[in-house]
Amino acid sequence: MKKIVLLLFGLVSASALANDLYALKDRDGNSILSSMENPNTEYRNLVVGKDTYTTKPKLEDWNLNCTKDRFSGTKSCTLNKSYDALSVGIYSGRHSVYVGRNHFPRTQSAIKIDNNSPIYGYEGSSNTPQRVIEQMKKGKVAYTRYKEWPYEYNQDGETDLTGFAEKYNEMLEEYKKL
CATH class of the missing domain: 2.60.40 (Immunoglobulin-like)
Incomplete structure:
Protein backbone atom coordinates (compact mmCIF):
# COMPACT_ATOMS: atom_id res chain seq x y z
CA MET A 1 0.00 0.00 0.00
CA LYS A 56 -16.17 29.63 -10.35
CA PRO A 57 -15.04 31.84 -7.47
CA LYS A 58 -17.75 33.72 -5.59
CA LEU A 59 -16.72 37.23 -6.60
CA GLU A 60 -20.02 38.63 -5.36
CA ASP A 61 -19.30 37.65 -1.76
CA TRP A 62 -19.30 40.86 0.22
CA ASN A 63 -19.26 40.66 4.02
CA LEU A 64 -22.08 42.56 5.69
CA ASN A 65 -22.03 43.30 9.41
CA CYS A 66 -24.69 45.36 11.18
CA THR A 67 -24.88 46.21 14.87
CA LYS A 68 -26.85 48.38 17.25
CA ASP A 69 -25.17 49.57 20.44
CA ARG A 70 -27.20 48.38 23.44
CA PHE A 71 -26.37 51.43 25.52
CA SER A 72 -26.50 54.34 23.10
CA GLY A 73 -28.75 52.86 20.39
CA THR A 74 -26.21 53.85 17.73
CA LYS A 75 -26.69 51.83 14.53
CA SER A 76 -23.92 50.85 12.13
CA CYS A 77 -23.40 48.60 9.12
CA THR A 78 -20.18 47.77 7.30
CA LEU A 79 -19.72 46.15 3.90
CA ASN A 80 -16.37 44.79 2.68
CA LYS A 81 -14.53 41.87 1.16
CA SER A 82 -12.35 40.03 3.64
CA TYR A 83 -9.16 40.27 1.60
CA ASP A 84 -9.49 43.91 0.58
CA ALA A 85 -8.57 47.17 2.24
CA LEU A 86 -11.85 48.80 1.21
CA SER A 87 -15.04 49.12 3.22
CA VAL A 88 -18.30 51.03 2.92
CA GLY A 89 -20.42 51.79 5.92
CA ILE A 90 -23.28 53.64 7.54
CA TYR A 91 -22.64 54.98 11.04
CA SER A 92 -25.41 56.87 12.83
CA GLY A 93 -27.03 57.66 9.47
CA ARG A 94 -23.83 58.94 7.82
CA HIS A 95 -22.24 57.07 4.91
CA SER A 96 -18.52 56.40 4.81
CA VAL A 97 -15.94 54.87 2.50
CA TYR A 98 -12.71 53.72 4.09
CA VAL A 99 -9.53 52.76 2.20
CA GLY A 100 -6.65 50.86 3.79
CA ARG A 101 -5.63 50.20 7.39
CA ASN A 102 -2.93 51.31 9.87
CA HIS A 103 -2.39 54.58 8.02
CA PHE A 104 0.81 56.53 8.15
CA PRO A 105 -0.13 59.72 10.05
CA ARG A 106 -1.35 62.72 8.09
CA THR A 107 -1.26 61.02 4.69
CA GLN A 108 -3.61 61.15 1.75
CA SER A 109 -5.58 58.12 0.51
CA ALA A 110 -7.37 57.67 -2.80
CA ILE A 111 -9.90 55.51 -4.62
CA LYS A 112 -10.43 55.35 -8.38
CA ILE A 113 -13.42 53.51 -9.86
CA ASP A 114 -12.82 52.21 -13.39
CA ASN A 115 -11.66 55.13 -15.56
CA ASN A 116 -13.17 57.86 -13.36
CA SER A 117 -10.99 60.49 -11.73
CA PRO A 118 -9.41 59.56 -8.40
CA ILE A 119 -11.28 60.65 -5.28
CA TYR A 120 -9.02 61.63 -2.40
CA GLY A 121 -9.38 61.34 1.34
CA TYR A 122 -7.36 61.68 4.50
CA GLU A 123 -5.95 58.67 6.36
CA GLY A 124 -8.39 56.36 4.59
CA SER A 125 -11.62 58.32 5.00
CA SER A 126 -13.23 59.65 1.85
CA ASN A 127 -14.29 63.30 1.87
CA THR A 128 -17.17 62.51 -0.54
CA PRO A 129 -18.45 59.02 0.33
CA GLN A 130 -21.77 59.36 -1.55
CA ARG A 131 -19.89 60.14 -4.77
CA VAL A 132 -17.63 57.10 -4.29
CA ILE A 133 -20.57 54.80 -3.50
CA GLU A 134 -22.51 55.90 -6.60
CA GLN A 135 -19.47 55.15 -8.77
CA MET A 136 -18.93 51.78 -7.02
CA LYS A 137 -22.55 50.77 -7.69
CA LYS A 138 -22.02 51.29 -11.43
CA GLY A 139 -18.36 50.25 -11.61
CA LYS A 140 -16.44 47.05 -12.29
CA VAL A 141 -13.24 47.60 -10.29
CA ALA A 142 -12.04 49.93 -7.53
CA TYR A 143 -8.36 50.85 -7.31
CA THR A 144 -7.14 52.02 -3.91
CA ARG A 145 -4.00 53.73 -2.65
CA TYR A 146 -2.86 54.63 0.85
CA LYS A 147 0.30 54.74 2.95
CA GLU A 148 0.56 52.15 5.72
CA TRP A 149 2.44 52.62 9.01
CA PRO A 150 5.38 52.38 9.61
CA TYR A 151 6.36 52.73 5.94
CA GLU A 152 5.64 55.83 3.96
CA TYR A 153 5.20 54.35 0.51
CA ASN A 154 2.07 53.61 -1.49
CA GLN A 155 0.01 50.50 -0.81
CA ASP A 156 -2.05 49.88 -3.96
CA GLY A 157 -5.04 47.56 -4.09
CA GLU A 158 -7.75 46.40 -6.45
CA THR A 159 -11.30 45.30 -5.59
CA ASP A 160 -13.70 43.55 -7.95
CA LEU A 161 -17.07 45.30 -7.60
CA THR A 162 -19.16 42.38 -8.83
CA GLY A 163 -22.29 42.18 -6.67
CA PHE A 164 -21.56 45.42 -4.79
CA ALA A 165 -24.74 47.28 -5.83
CA GLU A 166 -26.99 44.42 -4.71
CA LYS A 167 -25.18 43.93 -1.42
CA TYR A 168 -25.16 47.70 -0.77
CA ASN A 169 -28.95 47.79 -1.19
CA GLU A 170 -29.20 44.84 1.21
CA MET A 171 -27.07 46.79 3.69
CA LEU A 172 -29.46 49.75 3.49
CA GLU A 173 -32.42 47.45 4.24
CA GLU A 174 -30.62 45.80 7.17
CA TYR A 175 -29.73 49.23 8.57
CA LYS A 176 -33.39 50.27 8.49
CA LYS A 177 -34.35 47.13 10.43
CA LEU A 178 -31.94 47.81 13.31
Whole structure:
Protein backbone atom coordinates (compact mmCIF):
# COMPACT_ATOMS: atom_id res chain seq x y z
CA MET A 1 0.00 0.00 0.00
CA LYS A 2 1.31 3.46 -0.91
CA LYS A 3 1.56 6.12 1.77
CA ILE A 4 0.19 9.56 0.97
CA VAL A 5 2.31 12.60 1.76
CA LEU A 6 0.21 15.65 2.66
CA LEU A 7 1.39 19.17 2.02
CA LEU A 8 -0.25 22.04 3.89
CA PHE A 9 -0.25 25.55 2.55
CA GLY A 10 -0.91 28.69 4.58
CA LEU A 11 -3.59 31.15 3.66
CA VAL A 12 -2.26 33.64 1.13
CA SER A 13 -3.91 36.34 -0.94
CA ALA A 14 -5.77 35.41 -4.10
CA SER A 15 -3.37 37.48 -6.20
CA ALA A 16 -0.41 35.45 -4.93
CA LEU A 17 -2.15 32.28 -6.10
CA ALA A 18 -2.98 33.59 -9.56
CA ASN A 19 -0.88 31.20 -11.61
CA ASP A 20 0.47 28.81 -8.99
CA LEU A 21 0.04 25.06 -9.18
CA TYR A 22 -0.54 23.05 -6.02
CA ALA A 23 -0.35 19.29 -5.95
CA LEU A 24 -0.88 16.50 -3.46
CA LYS A 25 1.41 13.62 -4.42
CA ASP A 26 1.96 10.09 -3.18
CA ARG A 27 5.38 8.81 -2.10
CA ASP A 28 6.30 7.87 -5.70
CA GLY A 29 5.59 11.42 -6.95
CA ASN A 30 2.29 10.64 -8.69
CA SER A 31 -0.27 13.47 -8.48
CA ILE A 32 -3.36 12.63 -6.48
CA LEU A 33 -4.86 16.12 -6.26
CA SER A 34 -3.84 19.37 -7.91
CA SER A 35 -5.29 22.81 -8.41
CA MET A 36 -4.40 25.56 -10.84
CA GLU A 37 -6.15 28.77 -11.75
CA ASN A 38 -6.52 29.17 -15.48
CA PRO A 39 -5.05 32.64 -16.26
CA ASN A 40 -7.38 33.03 -19.27
CA THR A 41 -10.59 32.72 -17.25
CA GLU A 42 -11.98 33.49 -13.83
CA TYR A 43 -12.37 29.78 -13.13
CA ARG A 44 -10.25 27.42 -11.03
CA ASN A 45 -9.53 23.86 -12.20
CA LEU A 46 -9.34 21.09 -9.62
CA VAL A 47 -7.86 17.78 -10.73
CA VAL A 48 -8.61 14.68 -8.67
CA GLY A 49 -6.81 11.67 -10.09
CA LYS A 50 -7.68 11.92 -13.78
CA ASP A 51 -10.96 13.82 -13.34
CA THR A 52 -11.08 17.63 -13.68
CA TYR A 53 -13.69 19.79 -11.97
CA THR A 54 -14.14 23.47 -12.69
CA THR A 55 -15.40 25.94 -10.09
CA LYS A 56 -16.17 29.63 -10.35
CA PRO A 57 -15.04 31.84 -7.47
CA LYS A 58 -17.75 33.72 -5.59
CA LEU A 59 -16.72 37.23 -6.60
CA GLU A 60 -20.02 38.63 -5.36
CA ASP A 61 -19.30 37.65 -1.76
CA TRP A 62 -19.30 40.86 0.22
CA ASN A 63 -19.26 40.66 4.02
CA LEU A 64 -22.08 42.56 5.69
CA ASN A 65 -22.03 43.30 9.41
CA CYS A 66 -24.69 45.36 11.18
CA THR A 67 -24.88 46.21 14.87
CA LYS A 68 -26.85 48.38 17.25
CA ASP A 69 -25.17 49.57 20.44
CA ARG A 70 -27.20 48.38 23.44
CA PHE A 71 -26.37 51.43 25.52
CA SER A 72 -26.50 54.34 23.10
CA GLY A 73 -28.75 52.86 20.39
CA THR A 74 -26.21 53.85 17.73
CA LYS A 75 -26.69 51.83 14.53
CA SER A 76 -23.92 50.85 12.13
CA CYS A 77 -23.40 48.60 9.12
CA THR A 78 -20.18 47.77 7.30
CA LEU A 79 -19.72 46.15 3.90
CA ASN A 80 -16.37 44.79 2.68
CA LYS A 81 -14.53 41.87 1.16
CA SER A 82 -12.35 40.03 3.64
CA TYR A 83 -9.16 40.27 1.60
CA ASP A 84 -9.49 43.91 0.58
CA ALA A 85 -8.57 47.17 2.24
CA LEU A 86 -11.85 48.80 1.21
CA SER A 87 -15.04 49.12 3.22
CA VAL A 88 -18.30 51.03 2.92
CA GLY A 89 -20.42 51.79 5.92
CA ILE A 90 -23.28 53.64 7.54
CA TYR A 91 -22.64 54.98 11.04
CA SER A 92 -25.41 56.87 12.83
CA GLY A 93 -27.03 57.66 9.47
CA ARG A 94 -23.83 58.94 7.82
CA HIS A 95 -22.24 57.07 4.91
CA SER A 96 -18.52 56.40 4.81
CA VAL A 97 -15.94 54.87 2.50
CA TYR A 98 -12.71 53.72 4.09
CA VAL A 99 -9.53 52.76 2.20
CA GLY A 100 -6.65 50.86 3.79
CA ARG A 101 -5.63 50.20 7.39
CA ASN A 102 -2.93 51.31 9.87
CA HIS A 103 -2.39 54.58 8.02
CA PHE A 104 0.81 56.53 8.15
CA PRO A 105 -0.13 59.72 10.05
CA ARG A 106 -1.35 62.72 8.09
CA THR A 107 -1.26 61.02 4.69
CA GLN A 108 -3.61 61.15 1.75
CA SER A 109 -5.58 58.12 0.51
CA ALA A 110 -7.37 57.67 -2.80
CA ILE A 111 -9.90 55.51 -4.62
CA LYS A 112 -10.43 55.35 -8.38
CA ILE A 113 -13.42 53.51 -9.86
CA ASP A 114 -12.82 52.21 -13.39
CA ASN A 115 -11.66 55.13 -15.56
CA ASN A 116 -13.17 57.86 -13.36
CA SER A 117 -10.99 60.49 -11.73
CA PRO A 118 -9.41 59.56 -8.40
CA ILE A 119 -11.28 60.65 -5.28
CA TYR A 120 -9.02 61.63 -2.40
CA GLY A 121 -9.38 61.34 1.34
CA TYR A 122 -7.36 61.68 4.50
CA GLU A 123 -5.95 58.67 6.36
CA GLY A 124 -8.39 56.36 4.59
CA SER A 125 -11.62 58.32 5.00
CA SER A 126 -13.23 59.65 1.85
CA ASN A 127 -14.29 63.30 1.87
CA THR A 128 -17.17 62.51 -0.54
CA PRO A 129 -18.45 59.02 0.33
CA GLN A 130 -21.77 59.36 -1.55
CA ARG A 131 -19.89 60.14 -4.77
CA VAL A 132 -17.63 57.10 -4.29
CA ILE A 133 -20.57 54.80 -3.50
CA GLU A 134 -22.51 55.90 -6.60
CA GLN A 135 -19.47 55.15 -8.77
CA MET A 136 -18.93 51.78 -7.02
CA LYS A 137 -22.55 50.77 -7.69
CA LYS A 138 -22.02 51.29 -11.43
CA GLY A 139 -18.36 50.25 -11.61
CA LYS A 140 -16.44 47.05 -12.29
CA VAL A 141 -13.24 47.60 -10.29
CA ALA A 142 -12.04 49.93 -7.53
CA TYR A 143 -8.36 50.85 -7.31
CA THR A 144 -7.14 52.02 -3.91
CA ARG A 145 -4.00 53.73 -2.65
CA TYR A 146 -2.86 54.63 0.85
CA LYS A 147 0.30 54.74 2.95
CA GLU A 148 0.56 52.15 5.72
CA TRP A 149 2.44 52.62 9.01
CA PRO A 150 5.38 52.38 9.61
CA TYR A 151 6.36 52.73 5.94
CA GLU A 152 5.64 55.83 3.96
CA TYR A 153 5.20 54.35 0.51
CA ASN A 154 2.07 53.61 -1.49
CA GLN A 155 0.01 50.50 -0.81
CA ASP A 156 -2.05 49.88 -3.96
CA GLY A 157 -5.04 47.56 -4.09
CA GLU A 158 -7.75 46.40 -6.45
CA THR A 159 -11.30 45.30 -5.59
CA ASP A 160 -13.70 43.55 -7.95
CA LEU A 161 -17.07 45.30 -7.60
CA THR A 162 -19.16 42.38 -8.83
CA GLY A 163 -22.29 42.18 -6.67
CA PHE A 164 -21.56 45.42 -4.79
CA ALA A 165 -24.74 47.28 -5.83
CA GLU A 166 -26.99 44.42 -4.71
CA LYS A 167 -25.18 43.93 -1.42
CA TYR A 168 -25.16 47.70 -0.77
CA ASN A 169 -28.95 47.79 -1.19
CA GLU A 170 -29.20 44.84 1.21
CA MET A 171 -27.07 46.79 3.69
CA LEU A 172 -29.46 49.75 3.49
CA GLU A 173 -32.42 47.45 4.24
CA GLU A 174 -30.62 45.80 7.17
CA TYR A 175 -29.73 49.23 8.57
CA LYS A 176 -33.39 50.27 8.49
CA LYS A 177 -34.35 47.13 10.43
CA LEU A 178 -31.94 47.81 13.31
